[in-house]
Amino acid sequence: MNARTPPAGPMPAEWAGISGSRELIDRARDGIMLFDADGRIEVANPALERMTGHPAGELAGRMVSSLFEAPADGADGPSPESRAIAQSCRAMLRCFGGDLLEVTLEPIRLRADDGRELGGCYVFAHGRADTAVRDFAVMVSGRLADSRRQSEAAQDSPEESGDAELRRLQTFKLEQAAILERIAIDAPLPEILEAVIRMLESYAPRYLCSILLLDDSETQLRLAAAPSLPPAYTAVLNGLRIGPYAGSCGASAYMGRHVVAPDIANDPLWHDLHELREPALAHGLRACWSMPIFSAAGTILGTFAIYARSPSEPEASELALQHSCCHIASVAIERKRALQALKENEARFREQASLLDNTRDAIFTRTLDGIILFWNKGAERMFGWTREEAVGASARDLLHEDDDPVSFANNAQRIVALGECIFERDMRDKFGGRFTVEYRMMLIRNEDGSPKLVLATLSDITERKKAEAAVHQLAFYDQLTQLPNRRLLYERLLHASAVNGRVGRSGALLLIDLDNFKTINDTLGHDKGDALLQQAAARLSRCMRGSDTVARFGGDEFVVVLEELAGGAPAAAARAEMLARRLCEALAEPFDLNGYEHLCSGSIGITLFNGTEKTADMLLKEADLAMYRAKAEGRNCIRFFDPKMQKALNRRLELEADLRFAAARNELLLHYQPQVDHEGRVTGAEALLRWQHPKKGTISPEIFIPLAEETGLMVPIGQWVLGSACSALAAWRADPRLQALTLAVNVSIYEFRRHDFVEHLLHLLARSGADPRRLKIEITETVLAKNMEDTVEKMSALKRHGVSFSLDDFGTGYSSLSYLKQLPLDQVKIDRSFVRDVLADQNDASITRTVIALGNTLGLEVIAEGVETLEQQAFLWGHGCYAYQGYLYSRPVPEPAFRELAGKRFPRPLAEPDGEN
Numbered sequence: 072m073n074a075r076t077p078p079a080g081p082m083p084a085e086w087a088g089i090s091g092s093r094e095l096i097d098r099a100r101d102g103i104m105l106f107d108a109d110g111r112i113e114v115a116n117p118a119l120e121r122m123t124g125h126p127a128g129e130l131a132g133r134m135v136s137s138l139f140e141a142p143a144d145g146a147d148g149p150s151p152e153s154r155a156i157a158q159s160c161r162a163m164l165r166c167f168g169g170d171l172l173e174v175t176l177e178p179i180r181l182r183a184d185d186g187r188e189l190g191g192c193y194v195f196a197h198g199r200a201d202t203a204v205r206d207f208a209v210m211v212s213g214r215l216a217d218s219r220r221q222s223e224a225a226q227d228s229p230e231e232s233g234d235a236e237l238r239r240l241q242t243f244k245l246e247q248a249a250i251l252e253r254i255a256i257d258a259p260l261p262e263i264l265e266a267v268i269r270m271l272e273s274y275a276p277r278y279l280c281s282i283l284l285l286d287d288s289e290t291q292l293r294l295a296a297a298p299s300l301p302p303a304y305t306a307v308l309n310g311l312r313i314g315p316y317a318g319s320c321g322a323s324a325y326m327g328r329h330v331v332a333p334d335i336a337n338d339p340l341w342h343d344l345h346e347l348r349e350p351a352l353a354h355g356l357r358a359c360w361s362m363p364i365f366s367a368a369g370t371i372l373g374t375f376a377i378y379a380r381s382p383s384e385p386e387a388s389e390l391a392l393q394h395s396c397c398h399i400a401s402v403a404i405e406r407k408r409a410l411q412a413l414k415e416n417e418a419r420f421r422e423q424a425s426l427l428d429n430t431r432d433a434i435f436t437r438t439l440d441g442i443i444l445f446w447n448k449g450a451e452r453m454f455g456w457t458r459e460e461a462v463g464a465s466a467r468d469l470l471h472e473d474d475d476p477v478s479f480a481n482n483a484q485r486i487v488a489l490g491e492c493i494f495e496r497d498m499r500d501k502f503g504g505r506f507t508v509e510y511r512m513m514l515i516r517n518e519d520g521s522p523k524l525v526l527a528t529l530s531d532i533t534e535r536k537k538a539e540a541a542v543h544q545l546a547f548y549d550q551l552t553q554l555p556n557r558r559l560l561y562e563r564l565l566h567a568s569a570v571n572g573r574v575g576r577s578g579a580l581l582l583i584d585l586d587n588f589k590t591i592n593d594t595l596g597h598d599k600g601d602a603l604l605q606q607a608a609a610r611l612s613r614c615m616r617g618s619d620t621v622a623r624f625g626g627d628e629f630v631v632v633l634e635e636l637a638g639g640a641p642a643a644a645a646r647a648e649m650l651a652r653r654l655c656e657a658l659a660e661p662f663d664l665n666g667y668e669h670l671c672s673g674s675i676g677i678t679l680f681n682g683t684e685k686t687a688d689m690l691l692k693e694a695d696l697a698m699y700r701a702k703a704e705g706r707n708c709i710r711f712f713d714p715k716m717q718k719a720l721n722r723r724l725e726l727e728a729d730l731r732f733a734a735a736r737n738e739l740l741l742h743y744q745p746q747v748d749h750e751g752r753v754t755g756a757e758a759l760l761r762w763q764h765p766k767k768g769t770i771s772p773e774i775f776i777p778l779a780e781e782t783g784l785m786v787p788i789g790q791w792v793l794g795s796a797c798s799a800l801a802a803w804r805a806d807p808r809l810q811a812l813t814l815a816v817n818v819s820i821y822e823f824r825r826h827d828f829v830e831h832l833l834h835l836l837a838r839s840g841a842d843p844r845r846l847k848i849e850i851t852e853t854v855l856a857k858n859m860e861d862t863v864e865k866m867s868a869l870k871r872h873g874v875s876f877s878l879d880d881f882g883t884g885y886s887s888l889s890y891l892k893q894l895p896l897d898q899v900k901i902d903r904s905f906v907r908d909v910l911a912d913q914n915d916a917s918i919t920r921t922v923i924a925l926g927n928t929l930g931l932e933v934i935a936e937g938v939e940t941l942e943q944q945a946f947l948w949g950h951g952c953y954a955y956q957g958y959l960y961s962r963p964v965p966e967p968a969f970r971e972l973a974g975k976r977f978p979r980p981l982a983e984p985d986g987e988n
């Protein structure tokens with residue numbers, strides 16, 4: 072545009088050239104007026120009349136300025152003289168009746184080539200002017216100028232040039248529509264951009280155009296379309312850096328505005344751009360006007376450049392065309408990018424969905440009402456419903472959520488409240504198959520935070536649950552009877568005592584022992600023993616209520632915990648006894664052990680509890696004591712624990728604790744009781760263990776030996792005894808009075824059974840230097856009862872080293888005498904219980920005689936213990952027993968006293984007493 076413009080002349084006749092465009096102007100939504108160089112209105116369209124309320128046709132002929140108040144934005148008034156092309160502004164329009172209306176004004180000024188003012192066109196809009204209308208108005212105005220030029224040059228008839236213009240314009244519009252259609256059908260972008268360029272180039276054949284797009288780095292422009300520009304030039308143009316002096320396009324993209332280089336050869340923007348400028352000039356490109364292509368959001372997408380072959384500046388019409396092309400290009404680029412983004416999103420979504428399909432878990436989404444929206448392959452596999460069947464269906468129906476409506480409703484509430492919840496649930500598939508899942512629900516929210524939908528992830532944990540159940544079964548249940556085992560019993564007992572203590576209720580613990588079970592196992596075999604335990608367990612369970620527990624405590628012992636016994640202690644005891652009777656009756660029914668009928672009974676010990684002051688162990692001990700009382704009192708009976716038992720129990724517990732350290736504290740010692748022959752000579756001694764308790768004085772072995780045997784202390788104590796006896800024997804070797812004596816030592820079955828008993832004893836003998844031939848081991852019949860082979864083997868091994876054996880308490884056991892022949896014994900000992908009444912009791916006398924005869928027959932020495940009187944001695948002597956031990960000679964004494972006794976001669980038995988039995 073030439074700035075040195077001469078004053079405007081009269082209204083040119085060329086206005087008639089727009090007559091063919093009137094229809095378009097009249098139909099426009101925005102107000103349009105055309106005015107001459109003096110500012111007199113020539114044309115005002117109906118939209119403008121509607122806006123201002125001026126009657127139709129009344130505006131034509133008025134001065135433009137009469138319609139305006141001062142401009143609203145404080146800029147210069149929109150008089151034709153003061154407005155530049157294409158600068159929109161706010162203006163106040165004076166309406167019919169005087170009201171003011173604020174509008175957006177798009178002014179377009181028209182000048183002749185010689186700079187004369189030709190008039191102008193104003194477009195009024197309430198908001199932003201319709202770009203299409205604006206472009207159109209600009210174009211019409213531009214065409215007016217062209218038309219005037221042509222009429223001046225050719226003096227053609229105005230109607231003809233107006234028609235030609237209208238045809239070109241219609242062609243342009245048709246092409247524009249065709250391009251929009253191609254955009255709509257998603258034709259390739261380069262094709263569309265090229266069509267946009269061709270549209271302009273065919274409308275204005277003297278120009279060549281290019282479209283460059285900003286690359287991802289936003290620092291360079293890439294060639295997108297330039298069909299008519301020479302390839303040698305476009306090759307250099309491609310990759311143009313943007314910047315303030317980077318040619319028309321580089322500067323336009325950099326500054327974000329229209330940049331005009333009227334003469335490339337002299338333009339400062341092109342000055343430093345030799346590599347581009349030279350080829351441009353070489354190919355006859357002299358002017359370049361570049362316009363940024365904006366996105367709807369206002370960011371720069373690229374540039375649209377028009378090249379002219381002679382130095383020039385754009386006319387209003389050319390600017391309008393360029394603007395229009397930029398607009399179409401922007402729509403095409405943005406739509407293409409949006410479609411591309413959509414496609415990428417879709418691809419990403421499909422990829423994510425296929426990832427979801429690869430998981431083993433079932434994943435689905437549903438609305439808050441339960442309508443399924445998404446259903447992955449895992450869900451198809453888990454539930455058997457295909458995606459087509461599931462999407463749109465109700466989760467309630469598909470997943471049988473009504474199976475447990477309460478828990479489901481609770482979880483649905485929880486998820487809305489907490490946003491997430493996890494629970495385990497049994498489910499059913501389409502075909503009725505059942506399985507267990509870990510069900511995770513997560514609430515997905517809308518952007519405003521309101522609940523949108525629920526994402527559910529379900530993992531099948533059926534196998535894990537089974538494995539857990541199997542582990543639990545192994546850990547807490549007895550495998551033979553399937554009853555709770557000892558560990559679970561302790562837990563239940565703990566729980567029962569805690570609950571009962573809280574609510575002030577009583578409970579009872581029953582310990583049931585099957586009478587003579589060991590005999591069944593030993594005589595009938597383990598399979599029958601197992602069958603008996605299984606059937607007994609089933610019978611006991613049948614007598615129980617749901618709240619009670621029957622457990623297998625081990626071996627043939629069962630424990631019952633009665634948790635909820637109503638009433639006080641007496642009522643609870645009565646109830647417990649009643650149940651115990653029922654249990655006894657149940658056990659009394661004959662058992663069918665794989666075809667073998669067996670009658671059984673049980674002994675039951677009961678203790679009551681109602682709080683936690685007694686531990687599970689204490690309760691079990693109490694029931695155990697009561698059960699032993701029941702057994703001692705004839706089996707098949709029921710006994711309650713009473714506090715006296717408790718006292719005894721306490722004493723026993725204390726003693727046990729003390730006994731544990733007795734050897735270490737040197738509280739154990741050996742006493743020696745002489746053994747005498749029929750000549751009255753001391754032949755040996757029996758070593759008898761004594762416990763010198765620091766507070767309780769001497770404690771009898773008859774009290775502490777059974778305790779040691781029960782508590783596992785017998786082995787270390789027995790080892791101490793054997794060690795001490797060996798040491799004594801070794802010491803005796805040096806004393807002529809003692810060196811020929813034997814020393815009898817009691818060995819418990821618990822010591823004898825140990826696999827290394829022989830080695831250990833031989834080691835003690837060797838270490839001490841004692842003569843094995845002087846050591847006599849006293850064993851009881853219980854040693855013989857089990858594993859005869861092992862017993863014979865051990866005895867024989869020791870015998871080979873000179874150790875001899877005496878059978879203690881002979882006659883008191885139940886064992887058959889026949890095995891005596893198999894044993895490498897040296898001596899049998901008549902139990903002192905027979906000797907005591909041998910003169911008074913016929914039975915004892917005859918047993919004593921039989922034992923002596925048997926011993927003699929087998930070639931074994933017979934010794935009698937507990938000989939207190941000369942009469943007893945005489946009886947024994949008279950029936951062939953020539954060795955004695957008893958208070959008649961001496962009580963067990965400490966070693967120094969025994970040394971004295973060893974040299975002593977006791978009176979020999981002279982004759983049998985009168986009145987022999």
Ligand SMILES: Nc1nc2c(ncn2[C@@H]2O[C@@H]3COP(=O)(O)O[C@H]4[C@@H](O)[C@H](n5cnc6c(=O)[nH]c(N)nc65)O[C@@H]4COP(=O)(O)O[C@H]3[C@H]2O)c(=O)[nH]1
Pocket residue numbers: 744758759760771772773776789792816817818819879880903936937938939956957958959963
């Ligand atoms: N009424 C009466 N009693 C007499 C008479 N002569 C001896 N006695 C007692 O009879 C018991 C004999 O020992 P036992 O039958 O082996 O019976 C022993 C034995 O079974 C066990 N015992 C003692 N010391 C040991 C030991 O070191 N190891 C093992 N395993 N058991 C032992 O303790 C039991 C009791 O031992 P003690 O109390 O020492 O009792 C001793 C002894 O003091 C008598 O004329 N009249």
